[in-house]
Amino acid sequence: MARRDFSASRIPGFATVAILVFCALYAPIVILVAYSFNVGDSIAIWEGFSFRWYPIAWNNEQVREVTMRSLTVATIAALIATTVATLAALGTTRRRKTRGQTFIYLMINQPLMVPEIVTAVALLIFFASIKVATGYQGLAYLIAAHTAFCIPFAYLPIRARLEGMDTTLETAAADLYATHWQTFRFVTLPLLMPGIIAGLMLAFVTSLDDVVITLFVKSAGQDTLPTYMLAKIRRSVSAEVNAISTLLLLLTVVLLTAFFLLTRKRE
Amino acid sequence: MPADAVIEARAARKVFRTGQQTVVALNDVSIAIRKGEFFTLLGPSGCGKTTLLRLIAGFETPSSGQILLNGNDITDAPPNLRPVNTVFQSYALFPHLTVRQNVGFGLQMQGVAASEITDKVKRALSLVRLEDLADRKPQQLSGGQQQRVALARALAPSPEVLLLDEPLSALDLKLRKEMQSELKRLQHELGITFIFVTHDQEEALTMSDRIGVMSKGSLLQIGAPREIYNHPVNRFVADFIGETNLIPAEVRNAKATIVRNVSIPVDPASPEGAHTLAVRPEHVRIVPVSGDVPLTAKVGESVYFGTDSHIQLLLADGTEIIARHQNEATGGEVPPPGTEVGVAFAPGAVQVLED
Numbered sequence: 001m002a003r004r005d006f007s008a009s010r011i012p013g014f015a016t017v018a019i020l021v022f023c024a025l026y027a028p029i030v031i032l033v034a035y036s037f038n039v040g041d042s043i044a045i046w047e048g049f050s051f052r053w054y055p056i057a058w059n060n061e062q063v064r065e066v067t068m069r070s071l072t073v074a075t076i077a078a079l080i081a082t083t084v085a086t087l088a089a090l091g092t093t094r095r096r097k098t099r100g101q102t103f104i105y106l107m108i109n110q111p112l113m114v115p116e117i118v119t120a121v122a123l124l125i126f127f128a129s130i131k132v133a134t135g136y137q138g139l140a141y142l143i144a145a146h147t148a149f150c151i152p153f154a155y156l157p158i159r160a161r162l163e164g165m166d167t168t169l170e171t172a173a174a175d176l177y178a179t180h181w182q183t184f185r186f187v188t189l190p191l192l193m194p195g196i197i198a199g200l201m202l203a204f205v206t207s208l209d210d211v212v213i214t215l216f217v218k219s220a221g222q223d224t225l226p227t228y229m230l231a232k233i234r235r236s237v238s239a240e241v242n243a244i245s246t247l248l249l250l251l252t253v254v255l256l257t258a259f260f261l262l263t264r265k266r267e
Numbered sequence: 268m269p270a271d272a273v274i275e276a277r278a279a280r281k282v283f284r285t286g287q288q289t290v291v292a293l294n295d296v297s298i299a300i301r302k303g304e305f306f307t308l309l310g311p312s313g314c315g316k317t318t319l320l321r322l323i324a325g326f327e328t329p330s331s332g333q334i335l336l337n338g339n340d341i342t343d344a345p346p347n348l349r350p351v352n353t354v355f356q357s358y359a360l361f362p363h364l365t366v367r368q369n370v371g372f373g374l375q376m377q378g379v380a381a382s383e384i385t386d387k388v389k390r391a392l393s394l395v396r397l398e399d400l401a402d403r404k405p406q407q408l409s410g411g412q413q414q415r416v417a418l419a420r421a422l423a424p425s426p427e428v429l430l431l432d433e434p435l436s437a438l439d440l441k442l443r444k445e446m447q448s449e450l451k452r453l454q455h456e457l458g459i460t461f462i463f464v465t466h467d468q469e470e471a472l473t474m475s476d477r478i479g480v481m482s483k484g485s486l487l488q489i490g491a492p493r494e495i496y497n498h499p500v501n502r503f504v505a506d507f508i509g510e511t512n513l514i515p516a517e518v519r520n521a522k523a524t525i526v527r528n529v530s531i532p533v534d535p536a537s538p539e540g541a542h543t544l545a546v547r548p549e550h551v552r553i554v555p556v557s558g559d560v561p562l563t564a565k566v567g568e569s570v571y572f573g574t575d576s577h578i579q580l581l582l583a584d585g586t587e588i589i590a591r592h593q594n595e596a597t598g599g600e601v602p603p604p605g606t607e608v609g610v611a612f613a614p615g616a617v618q619v620l621e622d
Contacts, residue, residue, distance in 0.1 A: 172359040176373035
């Protein structure tokens with residue numbers, strides 16, 4: 001018999017496990033999306049197909065307000081976080097390796113490791129003292145908090161891209177009379193773009209769906225979409241939440257597809 | 268310094284530290300490269316040839332010593348301020364730019380006017396015969412074409428010196444031969460000084476005006492290919508360039524004693540004492556045994572190479588030497604193993620090595 005390469009698909013039970021995993025991943029989402037088209041109020045009993053929940057959600061003044069707030073916070077936080085993460089990634093990959101390198105990585109990725117609830121409580125106390133001292137109650141606290149925990153999500157893909165990049169290209173640019181700035185502008189940055197866009201989108205999505213930190217940090221009347229949905233579900237169960245979730249899902253899919261098409265065109 | 272030197276290294280030393288280890292990559296190398304010559308740095312990997320090239324390009328600064336360009340100290344000048352361009356081993360073409368943009372990159376960075384860039388890029392591309400592929404991206408080109416783009420890109424800003432870091436090593440044999448003559452042609456046409464790094468001794472011999480042989484961070488010998496091949500200064504150079512028979516001998520009064528009582532004449536200027544003789548296989552002749560030929564040997568294995576055969580000869584004390592024998596059309600002249608034959612060396616073929 002001819003020898004063949006190892007293939008995981010020949011392990012007994014491979015197909016079963018794969019199907020179970022995909023069910024666990026997608027079945028709840030499929031049900032959520034399905035019930036957003038339910039005629040009735042229930043999110044457990046199917047009564048017939050309808051689009052009625054979408055206009056209801058759309059015409060809800062509060063939904064619009066919290067959505068705008070979420071998008072504002074996510075956009076600003078993602079942009080700042082990505083800029084900071086790009087600088088951090090350059091600082092950790094484009095200089096002589098030092099002994100504390102791993103420690104620096106850990107420091108940058110802190111939000112990934114420290115339990116979110118700890119950060120949330122810490123920020124609550126920290127911002128409370130600033131609020132008392134300054135009297136400022138605005139959105140900046142939320143944006144600052146989101147920026148902080150978005151940094152590692154933006155940092156990881158950018159660093160991966162920088163590490164995978166052939167540094168000879170930057171040497172070649174310097175050899176061809178480019179200054180440090182020109183090398184960055186004309187060689188490093190264009191090649192880094194897919195990483196930066198990936199980082200931006202990861203940061204955006206992470207900010208958009210944060211609940212724990214937002215709950216602790218927000219001032220009165222500063223609900224974001226997720227905290228609004230949470231509050232609404234507590235009061236009464238309604239398929240309106242399903243409709244909003246489905247739209248959020250759609251937004252994510254659109255972003256991912258755009259990213260995929262964008263990077264594929266560049267390669 | 269020599270009046271015609273374009274690049275000069277003075278006691279250039281480079282030490283790399285990795286953790287506890289220190290590696291001397293370049294051990295006080297001094298060299299003067301003449302304007303307009305095709306100079307090759309030849310040596311095995313890790314001999315320091317690429318380090319020396321990187322010092323000249325400005326990618327590294329020497330631990331001590333100086334690098335001069337036209338007599339001016341450029342030791343601490345960054346690469347973008349040196350009129351020196353490099354063809355990288357990996358080509359290092361910018362993947363997000365077209366061939367045209369790649370070739371124009373250096374001129375663009377220098378702030379050359381757009382119309383002039385267009386002209387010079389066109390000329391550089393015609394030099395390497397790639398006008399038709401100007402709007403392709405590098406990854407759409409074959410290895411040989413990418414190599415030409417790298418060459419055009421380095422030549423477009425008209426550097427004073429072109430550095431080539433093993434540029435042909437990734438190409439297959441046929442393409443490599445083609446590019447060798449192409450490089451030679453370009454160098455003639457443009458009159459630019461080429462500093463070429465290779466570990467391939469044949470490449471070095473065929474292309475260079477002068478060769479610098481390096482080993483373990485030191486420059487062992489500098490000379491024209493013929494000089495290096497015929498008069499290697501030491502055992503390393505003799506062994507690295509071409510094939511060589513190394514025969515232990517006792518040298519006294521212009522005579523080298525090889526085996527018991529058999530001595531052959533050598534250059535009277537040769538050093539005396541226990542030394543190694545170097546003889547090229549093509550200078551070893553197999554002759555009939557007679558009173559006129561003091562040295563005899565027993566024929567061992569022979570290997571057929573097409574144009575010639577390598578015949579193993581065993582001297583009385585067991586020393587093994589190889590004779591290269593041109594294969595004639597009639598064939599069959601290779602003596603069978605075990606035959607007792609006389610061995611003669613071509614006049615002037617025996618070199619006494621210092622070490």
